[in-house]
Amino acid sequence: MKVLSVSSEVFPLIKTGGLADVSGALPIALKAFGVETKTLLPGYPAVMKVIRDPVVRLEFEDLLGEKATVLEVQHEGLDLLVLHAPAYYDRPGGPYLDPLGKDYPDNWRRFAALSLAASEIAAGLLPGWRPDLVHTHDWQAALTSVYMRYYPSPELPSVLTIHNIAFQGQFGSEIFPGLRLPGHAFAIDGVEYYGTIGFLKGGLQTAHAITTVSPTYADEILTPEFGMGLEGVIATRIDNLHGIVNGIDTDIWNPATDPVVHTHYGPTTLKNRDENRRSIAEFFHLDNDDAPIFCVISRLTWQKGMDLVANVADEIVGMGGKLVVLGSGEAALEGALLASASRHPGRIGVSIGYNEPMSHLMQAGCDAIIIPSRFEPCGLTQLYGLRYGCVPIVARTGGLNDTVIDANHAALAAKVATGIQFSPVTETGLLQAIRRAMHFYTDRKLWTQLQKQGMKSDVSWEKSAERYAALYSSLVSKGM
Ligand code: ADP
Structure with a gap:
């Protein structure tokens, strides 16, 4: 099984929160279940600085009509596809915020570009490799399944994981022409959200399966208290909603070997x-x-x-x-x-x-x-x-x-x-x-x-990776 994972942060290259831990650890844990993952992420300066000997795999025209490049590189057990598009990502500051801590005003375009590149790869544009399934993470990658729906190409199954529904990627409707989507995508079953554009909302409408990072949170986001306005949309997808708890890297987090722990120990010591x-x-x-x-x-x-x-x-x-x-x-x-x-x-x-x-x-x-x-x-x-x-x-x-x-x-x-x-x-x-x-x-x-x-307690990735692999298989075998 070949999976394209799409994430705006991947540990150990770039991290602001738990999303990076998951998108960095899950591909490695999935190998044991026969899943081969390539992970697409933006080429921020922090990423470009650490990758070694990348190979140019794809050149295409981005949303601004400029040439963007997809580089392939191996890094600490991960097979990465880096979207090298300096106009979007080569700037000081963090992945989402400028050095003064303000959102970049063109975040919508920066992450639409990531999703558009993912949909190109899903359509088979990467020479010699086409995924069986696409797995997107959070609003930054959520337009991928929207592009996959509205751009004619062989249909591939997609999974969208919500790491925190508080972050939805909501923007004014004036950005719509810049997304290069057909006019009918601005609709209730597309990206339209109370007259605005919702990236996560569009993903929730178009992904074949939706997962979130624990079973209790999957129940909670169906309620107004926790759904943050998206509970209605999620309710319409309840048959395709799954809660799979995160694991941790038990090699890095091991009190018997942790290099920063002064005195090592285990349950009996x-x-x-x-x-x-x-x-x-x-x-x-x-x-x-x-x-x-x-x-x-x-x-x-x-x-x-x-x-x-x-x-x-x-x-x-x-x-x-x-x-x-x-x-x-x-x-x-x-x-x-x-x-x-x-x-x-x-x-x-x-x-x-x-x-x-x-x-x-x-x-x-x-x-x-x-x-x-x-x-x-x-x-x-x-x-x-x-x-x-x-x-x-x-x-x-x-x-x-x-x-x-x-x-x-x-x-x-x-x-x-x-x-x-x-x-x-x-x-x-x-x-x-x-x-x-x-x-x-x-x-x-x-x-x-x-x-x-x-x-x-079993806090490793093993059981959860098995559940993701089973979900992938069920979607691929249904041929959706
Ligand atoms: P969230 O992603 O919502 O911030 P999580 O509990 O999922 O919360 O993940 C937080 C991660 O960040 C953990 O790995 C935690 O150890 C780490 N962390 C949070 N604050 C600090 C800090 N001040 N110094 C070091 N690590 C921190």
Whole structure:
């Protein structure tokens, strides 16, 4: 089976969030199931800088009537097709934002160009290789199946994965002529969305199957609370909607070998975590005592419930806990968390910024990770927490609900509990969860059981890759 995957970010080349982790890891996990994937991504400067000896595979005219090139290159186990179109991608800043943090005004054209190139490859324009199926990710690649529908070519099945429905790629109708779609594509069963253009909406109408990154999130996006206006469109596609939970790279995230973890450990050597715990206390200037260390590793945003953390910080200390936070995001939240640290020296530590090695060490040394997201399509930090014996305390939503087993009486008795879930996602709900954690923590045997059970959870890609492979096969064999 040959699959063309289309994504605006791919780890390890370019990453702003979980999307990159998935589009970078899934093709590798799929190899074991006989799926050969080529991944199309934009040739941002960060990508062009690291690829070595690319081969020109295709030249075509882009949306501006200029020549664009598709380069093929192997990189760390991935077979990449890089869309080299400097007019769109050769600029300073991130994949979507300029150096001042503003959306590039032509983002619609930059990602329509990516989708158009994907549809050309789907139509068989790449010499010697034609995919059996196309897998697109998020709004940036969602127009691919729209172009595939409206440009006459042999029909290929397509899958669209929603990583976060909050990002929809919505633009004014004045861009429509620039998309080079036929006039009748501006319609309710095409890209039209309440008089505007919706990239994700168009993809939801035209992809043969829709997946999202956990079964609970698949249910949630059918409701007005979580569907963010697209719940009606998704309801019409419910028979083709699937929730497949993300995995993690268990080689990179392995407490027995992780190079940034000072003292390695496994389920039977949990005592070794103490050394990592001391390093955390040192880094965050905490008192080195036996009180549990709760941690947060997150974008500091409303979605992630970071206002709740800031508001209960004093009470965590009041209960006898300690708190360390690593993250960056909204200025008001950064300020509130820094203020809580200055109120409680030795008990709360806050580090503003992105620090990949420290995120590993925190999972290896802290006692519990707090994830109070208001919505969470899948979430990765709870999976790292499970793998590292850092007990996850999570909001009962999306992928958090699907991957953490709450330590209720029945689950504790059956020895299957892996963490703590709470709802509603309020300050009271979060405080109750932390109170439960403090109580469990006083019983060392019980806490160790939670850690060990979490470390036994299967958080690898294997099962999920198998589900994607099965979905691909069912679509290809139906010949849709
Ligand atoms: P989202 O993609 O919505 O931000 P996820 O939980 O799916 O949330 O993925 C977040 C990823 O970013 C995880 O790999 C997490 O460890 C990492 N991360 C978030 N904030 C930081 C930070 N400040 N420093 C290092 N890693 C971070």
